[in-house]
Amino acid sequence: MNHLKRQLQQWFRQQFTSWLNKRQPLAREVTLSQKIIYILPSRFGLWYILLLVLLYLLGTNYQNNLILLMSYMLVSVLLLALTLAWRNLHNISVSCAPVLTAYATETLMVPVSLQTAEQKQQIQCYFTYEQQPSVLADANMRAMVPLVVKKRGYFPLPRLTVHSYYPFGLFNCKSMLMLDYHFWVFPTPLPSESADALAENSGNKNQVAEDYDTIRSYQAGDSLKLMLWKRLARDPANPVVKYAPSVPLPEPDWITIPAVTGAALELALSKACYMMLQLEQRSKPYGLRIQSKSINPSCGQQHLQRCLRELALC
Amino acid sequence: MLVLLSRQAIISFTIILLAIIGLLHQALPLWYSAILLLLLAYRWPLQRSGSKVNKLKRVNIIAALILLLLLISLKQSGIFHFMLQILLLSAVSRMMLIRQRHDSHQLLWVLYFLLACCFIFYQSILLSLLILGLLLFTLFQHYQLYASKQLRLQWLQLGKALLLTFPIWISLFLLFPRLQPLWRIPTAESAITGLADSLDPGSIENLVQSDKLAFRAIFSGPLPARQQLYWRAKVYEDFDGRSWTVNQRFESRQAAIPQITENSRSEQVDYQIITEVSNQRSVFALGIPLQSTNTVRPVAAYLVEAQRPVSQRLSYQVSSDLSAIPEDHATEQRLNIRTVNANPKTRALATELADRTQSTAELIGQISELFRQQPYFYSLNPPRLGENSIDAFLFDSRSGFCSHYASATAVLLREAGVPARVVGGYQGGVWHEEQQYLEVRQREAHAWVEYFDNGAWQRFDPTAVIAPERVLAGLDAVLSMEEQDQLQANWRRFSAINYINQQLLHLDYYWSVWVLGFDDSQQYNIWQQLKAISKLLAILGGFIVLMITVWWYLKYQRQPAKFPPPVRLVRRYLGKQIQHKPAGQHFSQFIYQLKNYNPLHATLLEKIDALYQRALFANDHKALLQLKQHLKKNTKILNRLNWPQ
Numbered sequence: 001m002n003h004l005k006r007q008l009q010q011w012f013r014q015q016f017t018s019w020l021n022k023r024q025p026l027a028r029e030v031t032l033s034q035k036i037i038y039i040l041p042s043r044f045g046l047w048y049i050l051l052l053v054l055l056y057l058l059g060t061n062y063q064n065n066l067i068l069l070m071s072y073m074l075v076s077v078l079l080l081a082l083t084l085a086w087r088n089l090h091n092i093s094v095s096c097a098p099v100l101t102a103y104a105t106e107t108l109m110v111p112v113s114l115q116t117a118e119q120k121q122q123i124q125c126y127f128t129y130e131q132q133p134s135v136l137a138d139a140n141m142r143a144m145v146p147l148v149v150k151k152r153g154y155f156p157l158p159r160l161t162v163h164s165y166y167p168f169g170l171f172n173c174k175s176m177l178m179l180d181y182h183f184w185v186f187p188t189p190l191p192s193e194s195a196d197a198l199a200e201n202s203g204n205k206n207q208v209a210e211d212y213d214t215i216r217s218y219q220a221g222d223s224l225k226l227m228l229w230k231r232l233a234r235d236p237a238n239p240v241v242k243y244a245p246s247v248p249l250p251e252p253d254w255i256t257i258p259a260v261t262g263a264a265l266e267l268a269l270s271k272a273c274y275m276m277l278q279l280e281q282r283s284k285p286y287g288l289r290i291q292s293k294s295i296n297p298s299c300g301q302q303h304l305q306r307c308l309r310e311l312a313l314c
Numbered sequence: 315m316l317v318l319l320s321r322q323a324i325i326s327f328t329i330i331l332l333a334i335i336g337l338l339h340q341a342l343p344l345w346y347s348a349i350l351l352l353l354l355a356y357r358w359p360l361q362r363s364g365s366k367v368n369k370l371k372r373v374n375i376i377a378a379l380i381l382l383l384l385l386i387s388l389k390q391s392g393i394f395h396f397m398l399q400i401l402l403l404s405a406v407s408r409m410m411l412i413r414q415r416h417d418s419h420q421l422l423w424v425l426y427f428l429l430a431c432c433f434i435f436y437q438s439i440l441l442s443l444l445i446l447g448l449l450l451f452t453l454f455q456h457y458q459l460y461a462s463k464q465l466r467l468q469w470l471q472l473g474k475a476l477l478l479t480f481p482i483w484i485s486l487f488l489l490f491p492r493l494q495p496l497w498r499i500p501t502a503e504s505a506i507t508g509l510a511d512s513l514d515p516g517s518i519e520n521l522v523q524s525d526k527l528a529f530r531a532i533f534s535g536p537l538p539a540r541q542q543l544y545w546r547a548k549v550y551e552d553f554d555g556r557s558w559t560v561n562q563r564f565e566s567r568q569a570a571i572p573q574i575t576e577n578s579r580s581e582q583v584d585y586q587i588i589t590e591v592s593n594q595r596s597v598f599a600l601g602i603p604l605q606s607t608n609t610v611r612p613v614a615a616y617l618v619e620a621q622r623p624v625s626q627r628l629s630y631q632v633s634s635d636l637s638a639i640p641e642d643h644a645t646e647q648r649l650n651i652r653t654v655n656a657n658p659k660t661r662a663l664a665t666e667l668a669d670r671t672q673s674t675a676e677l678i679g680q681i682s683e684l685f686r687q688q689p690y691f692y693s694l695n696p697p698r699l700g701e702n703s704i705d706a707f708l709f710d711s712r713s714g715f716c717s718h719y720a721s722a723t724a725v726l727l728r729e730a731g732v733p734a735r736v737v738g739g740y741q742g743g744v745w746h747e748e749q750q751y752l753e754v755r756q757r758e759a760h761a762w763v764e765y766f767d768n769g770a771w772q773r774f775d776p777t778a779v780i781a782p783e784r785v786l787a788g789l790d791a792v793l794s795m796e797e798q799d800q801l802q803a804n805w806r807r808f809s810a811i812n813y814i815n816q817q818l819l820h821l822d823y824y825w826s827v828w829v830l831g832f833d834d835s836q837q838y839n840i841w842q843q844l845k846a847i848s849k850l851l852a853i854l855g856g857f858i859v860l861m862i863t864v865w866w867y868l869k870y871q872r873q874p875a876k877f878p879p880p881v882r883l884v885r886r887y888l889g890k891q892i893q894h895k896p897a898g899q900h901f902s903q904f905i906y907q908l909k910n911y912n913p914l915h916a917t918l919l920e921k922i923d924a925l926y927q928r929a930l931f932a933n934d935h936k937a938l939l940q941l942k943q944h945l946k947k948n949t950k951i952l953n954r955l956n957w958p959q
Binding site: 044047048051054055057058059060061062063064065066067068069070071072073074075076077079080083084093115116117119121122165166167168169 | 415419423426427429430431433434437442445446449453456457459460461462468475476478479480482483486487490492493494495496497609626628829830831832833935938939942
């Protein structure tokens with residue numbers, strides 16, 4: 001029975017989603033039009049409708065025209081709220097930032113921006129119902145909409161709900177938008193002993209470099225830390241720096257993901273992610289080997305992104 | 315989502331609640347109002363400190379205790395008042411705890427309901443407008459809850475929106491189907507006004523001291539003669555030697571409802587009556603009510619009564635036949651010939667008169683003669699009468715008001731063997747020519763006699779014999795100066811206050827007729843009229859639709875939508891000049907040329923060009939907005955730009 005119920009729910013949700021998709025094709029920027037704005041009475045709106053019915057009955061039973069007048073007035077207010085709610089959402093263009101990244105189990109803050117020609121009031125956005133909706137500041141119509149991400153990977157942005165209770169809170173005027181954006185979820189960085197050791201190690205190497213005994217003449221680009229200041233005072237014409245020719249270029253670190261699956265793989269990926277971030281922080285070149293694939297050692301933000309994306313897709 | 319209420323909102327809600335408590339004071343015992351005000355006052359210190367929140371538990375306990383008190387006093391207040399009290403209690407306790415927007419939903423709901431209930435107590439135009447104002451204030455507060463605080467309120471837009479709702483509102487009122495009352499509803503118990511169920515020798519004198527309105531009558535035909543305007547309200551058939559009371563047959567609701575026979579149509583009068591609140595069932599009609607709207611129904615003795623005690627203004631339509639009232643029940647004659655063993659002198663007189671006369675008509679003539687020839691006086695302040703009141707009046711004091719004469723005549727007739735009864739109601743009224751309605755006040759209260767003769771109940775008004783002016787010209791005509799002063803009518807008539815008062819009464823009259831008195835029959839008429847002009851309406855509607863289509867076509871088809879918005883904007887505002895732009899020319903070049911022709915407006919044109927470029931090529935929304943503003947602001951200048959022929 002329970003199983004059947006769940007299946008039925010699933011089926012309905014699928015139908016609903018496909019219906020929504022049919023109404024609104026995927027796009028980078030969506031302008032809210034009549035076709036994709038849905039207006040439903042809120043809970044308070046239903047109570048309000050009950051009030052209207054009760055007032056009509058009260059007016060009828062007491063044969064009191066003034067109560068009837070009042071109930072009709074509230075009816076026209078209801079209709080007014082309906083149109084104002086629709087107008088409030090009408091003609092808004094919704095878009096968001098192109099590249100979005102986050103680490104798993106983190107909250108991804110998606111910058112959503114709304115563009116309108118008119119003043120709009122009290123518009124809220126959210127991705128999932130459980131999430132606290134973000135209220136758009138009225139001045140610039142921008143909001144950071146939180147999105148909780150669980151699994152690593154490359155995902156399309158879920159349905160963004162833009163909604164408003166304006167005016168009177170009687171109607172929930174909303175639009176569920178499918179925006180053509182994707183976001184990356186990288187594995188959660190997990191500190192591990194080996195990674196710490198690695199980081200420690202590379203730190204030592206740097207310290208070794210301080211025990212320089214030879215000097216060479218200053219070349220543009222040399223660190224001022226290595227400048228021999230005392231000597232410079234004596235001979236300002238020829239600045240020299242400490243120099244250790246025996247120290248080799250730091251050996252590139254290869255981060256290898258073992259050929260495991262399941263929880264072990266996730267653990268390995270998390271550790272690798274942490275290590276990568278540590279190395280990047282210290283500007284040490286690193287390469288990545290995942291089974292058949294390998295990325296040659298390098299350094300820098302772009303390289304990090306590339307490696308992290310490989311981890312996410314692994 | 316947690317949205318805290320602003321202090322201003324809480325203050326406004328408190329003001330509304332206080333006003334409602336004030337308006338509903340009739341339904342609230344004094345102690346209860348005091349408790350409600352105390353509870354509201356309790357809210358204030360909390361608001362000022364801002365940190366402490368009232369504990370839900372504490373409020374619940376207080377509310378439960380008050381509820382207990384209310385339940386104890388349920389019998390006194392009645393079920394309707396009890397409902398109002400509970401609603402107020404819930405509103406006030408919600409008010410004590412209110413902090414965030416979500417809490418205000420229940421409060422608003424109850425406030426709307428209570429405001430509607432205020433209309434049950436008040437229907438006069440001034441108070442109705444006050445309540446309507448309160449309702450609008452509540453709606454405004456409601457709107458403010460969900461509007462952005464940063465934005466300034468767009469009054470113009472809001473006004474436009476309200477203007478749009480107005481036709482919907484009015485047409486709903488005029489056209490939405492009305493139902494008959496669906497079930498019996500509890501009514502509030504209040505003091506009754508108007509004629510009571512018993513008629514003492516002094517009761518009518520007390521009633522005429524009041525200047526209050528009893529009812530208004532609107533005739534669809536010409537106004538009948540004043541001598542015909544005997545508004546019957548009650549029939550007194552039981553006499554105990556001193557005072558008259560209404561017989562029990564009127565108590566039972568299943569009283570024999572008289573069969574109305576269609577007879578002489580010549581004397582039929584159609585009229586509408588709008589009665590004021592009396593908290594009684596009995597309402598007013600002339601002669602034999604032939605048919606009436608279903609808010610009232612015929613009862614025994616050809617009277618009419620409302621379906622429920624009149625606790626708010628009631629409007630009904632009656633057609634009456636002004637001839638004598640037929641007998642409605644076989645026992646009616648026997649009922650009205652009963653005599654009591656009192657007033658021996660009167661009995662002797664009656665026997666003497668009966669012996670002297672052959673027919674009932676002659677007897678009536680003799681009684682009239684008696685009143686006319688003997689020194690009888692019509693007075694608002696007759697002396698107090700003893701146990702045998704009729705004897706004391708007829709033979710000692712000889713001065714009395716209409717009830718004295720009516721009751722003495724009825725007793726004389728009964729003792730002489732003629733069935734007779736006293737009828738209470740109103741006589742005459744003040745006719746307002748301009749507004750075309752008859753205003754009947756409590757001071758028009760009157761009593762007269764009906765006796766049975768020629769198979770029907772004939773009317774005999776002894777007052778008309780003593781003081782014919784009372785019937786022909788109204789009460790003031792027969793009273794002495796002192797008595798008029800007593801009624802406070804004279805000085806009022808000439809003061810400005812009275813003038814304003816009278817104008818307000820007229821306004822109130824129109825209010826009653828058009829708003830309060832609007833009922834399903836009038837609605838039916840409107841539908842009929844609409845149906846009659848339905849073809850015209852259809853043509854008009856078709857024409858409007860056609861116009862809109864043409865307008866739309868002209869607006870959008872001339873400029874195909876393939877142009878982006880900035881281009882459309884520029885085309886609209888620079889339409890005259892842009893005709894001269896060759897097809898291949900760039901907009902900037904065109905502007906450059908235009909600048910040369912109009913060096914005065916160079917800066918403006920440059921600005922427009924810059925905004926245009928940004929809006930078109932950088933898809934900058936802000937620039938588009940600014941462009942629109944600039945173009946709109948300088949429409950006149952742009953129209954007058956030169957372009958050499």
